[in-house]
Amino acid sequence: MANNQLKRVDIIFSPYSVAPYEILRLTMHKEKSDVINELIESGLRGRGGAGFPTGLKWKYLAAEQDSEKYIICNADEGEPGTFKDRKLLVEVPRKVFSGMAIAAYVTGAKIGFLYLRREYRNLIPQLNKELDIFNESAKKFGLDFKISIFSGSGAYVCGEETALIESMEGKRGEPRNKPPFPIQNGYLGKPTLVNNVETFASTSMICRIGADKYKALGTDDQHGSKLFSISGDSPKEGVHELELGMKISDFVEEFGDGDTKAVQIGGVAGFCIPRKQFETSIIGEGNTTGGATMIFNSTRSMYNVLHNYLDFFAEESCGQCTPCRVGTQQLLKGIEAVKSGKKPASYLDDLIKLSKTMQITSKCGLGQSVTNSFASIIENFREEMIY
Amino acid sequence: MTTIKLKIDGHTIEVEKGTTILEAAKKINVKIPTLCHHEDLCVAGNCRVCVVEVKNRHRLEASCAVPAEEGMDILTNSAKVRNARKDIVSLLVSEHNTQCTTCYRNTNCELQDLAAEYNVDGNRFLSVLKPNLSIDKSSWSIEKDDSKCIRCQRCVRTCAELQHVNALTAANKGHEMKIATFMDLPFNEVVCTNCGQCVNRCPTGALTERRYFDQVWEAIGDPNKHVVMNTAPSVRVALGEMLGYEVGTRVTGKMVTAMRKMGVDSVLDTDFTADLTIIEEGNELLTRLKKVVKDGDKSIKLPMITSCSPGWVKFIEHMFPNHLGHLSTCKSPQQMFGALAKTYYAEKKGIDPKDIVSVAIMPCAAKKYEANRPEMNSSGYRDIDAGLTTREFGLMIKQAGLDFKNLEDTAFDSIMGESTGAGVIFGATGGVMEAALRTAYAVVTGRKVPFENLNITPVRGTDGIRAASIKIEGCLPEWNFLEGVELNVAVAHGLKNARVIMDEIAAGKSKYHFIEIMACPGGCIGGGGQPIPTNAEIRAKRTKAIYEEDMGKPIRMSHENPEITQIYEEFLGEPLGHKSHDLLHTHYQKRHRH
């Protein structure tokens, strides 16, 4: 069920409470299980792309019987066109650290890391200043939890949680086999929680405003609000907080330039929605919501758009697994061959089939999601691929 | 033990918790194809060929990596699975140099087998093989051809997990991802022990041993050359695998006949110099013990460690360059053989050593490097002219068109063809130790080692490190100082285990007097030059065959080998004597660690 119209929200960038880490202090007066239940109740899903219910993840970590647990904030934000996590870390880092600390309080973790995208390392001095304030507050509140910053390796795939952990362990950033999941066997083999920057910021906001208020936003399917990094042919490029459950037509009306022919939702790993589906599609339903939202107007060649995506995938695949490493190259070469006439148009169908194989056989989300943009662009803009 | 029940292709099966789907399927004889999987190594799950369908799951699961779960309903051969596998194999082929006919691994290649099994259409996808890939032939032992690499990382895991050497690594990402040597240096410049375990685990022709058999054929065909071949103990229990025999079949007699039929002038046995090694090394050990126990000489290093595995020797030279004094100064049996072939043998046979071409048939890739070490020329010539692997040798037998299975059994030529059971067991981990103990105990006490049938079982087996101690009692008068001494010995195989031993030594905490170390898991029977595949089950069968060969020998202690007695009488004089020193002993070199 869609909202009737697009609603801007202002929760996540709202001003801090008066005393530093007041939300943390107040939350630490609550029962741990109550905090977790509130999070589950809020319906918050991870904002890093996979959309796993955050409260459940925390619950699982809390249930792990290990004295050593880790909390990792995923600030790898490696996808082209996304910059929401950066904005959060610049403007409201306290909310992010609060979220991590609350997670530590309810799960018993004592050590936290902010895995910071290499390109963001200029933020470190500023973040360290905030961490000083955090450490002082945590000490005051009697919370035994330290956060330090880990500067990332620079590869997109290191944003994948298990590759991220490998890279933190000083190994090559390759995704691991799952199971085991990081919750059972993560950093240094210990139970580990990995959440996105926005996810942590949202948890602290839920603790502040309560699950009910948060849940009142959005639809039955998707609760709350979320940040959108909007780029492409839009006069309003930038980060916007919007209530979930909006129709794409509303979105395009607000953010398009009047000539929008397609919207890519969920970044390179997401789907491309053509104009004819704007009225019937709802952001976040049947498509993913992580990553960037890109708007394309009619001057864009969708062949070029797809070519860029495939170039990106063929380069950013970690290269370990066959379907993704070779499949991405095949898709890229394949559309080139169709375009140049070396392969018939029907080859596009073979390639779509291949992308489906990649979806069901690749080891991690990268290879698994290539088919989303690939198939949706080819199916909706087939002509542009051929001529 | 908790067990779980699941269904595979309709069969219900109960397995221990933690069992992977692949292992569970194996239990009911359902074969799931694999490429990156190797039972000696940790799970990688990167080739994705082993995917299976789990009902009610959209995505397929990599059966090698995913543990079986209660209630799973698995299909290993559904249309969805077959199509996916075919796509994956097709992708690997599209990235591959498919000139199979000219590939050394033609007909013994896991990718080729799968491509055939799935009837892959080579034109289905465009070729994405990188152009201009050159073959690295810089090493004496190993060739690396990236155009044949499927990035399964078996080699990387082998070098890291089994050998703790890390010469190979996955480098770059995306379409540039490849297996590289450290810093992408030529193979001969990186820290590599040449053990060839990576070669043995490569599913394709990306890593192969450097081949020398063409030179050998040339020498055989040259009427002015006198070709002497010697074969290592472990070759006779593995060669059959190349020629249609069951794993673990001993083919010693036919192997000898084959060499003769190939035109080799003299067919000799490395086991002879294995026996000789025992005499020299045993005396070296007793001398060191004497200097330490009796004379209190602090400059003498104990434990003494064996030096017949050239992969191990290069390992210690790189990794523990300050502890080379622990290595026995004895050359390996191969190099003793080479030095004697062009001196003692030449003299006895009246052949000009310059005309002798000595060829060693070895289970090993490192032997090639060893043969080429600059100092290995004590005969005045290159002591060993060519070192071939069991695989190269098997290929030569095929090239010669011999009907191997129907060859008669014949015996090695003389001199340097006679050996004992002690020489034979050099081929298995623990064998050198056992052979040395059989002789040393007899020398010191005048009696046989106190083990039934001379089988010193505590040093046998497959544990990575095995320790034993033998109390020396009833010494002959000249060995009185050893009376009551508890001789502590240890055996290690696989360089990972060698490192454990060396760390102990480096920390001054080693309690041993004598240690045997072999670079390869299982010892030479699991050598890098042995037939492919090699795995735990195959190693066990080859080992069993080695001990059978030992039991079948009339003489089972090295010092009782009549040709050994003869060589000391007629040529060497005495163990550790002047001639031995010149011909049979060597020195080592400190090398860099990176």
Ligand SMILES: Cc1cc2nc3c(=O)[nH]c(=O)nc-3n(C[C@H](O)[C@H](O)[C@H](O)COP(=O)(O)O)c2cc1C
């Ligand atoms: C290729 C790839 C890249 C990813 N990059 C990021 C990233 O930059 N930031 C992020 O938070 N999650 C990223 N993820 C998702 C993470 O694996 C993980 O699901 C997430 O951090 C969990 O946090 P959440 O539950 O709060 O979303 C990526 C996943 C894949 C497959």
Ligand code: SF4
């Ligand atoms: S899907 Fe791609 S990025 Fe993920 S593990 Fe496989 S090769 Fe690496």
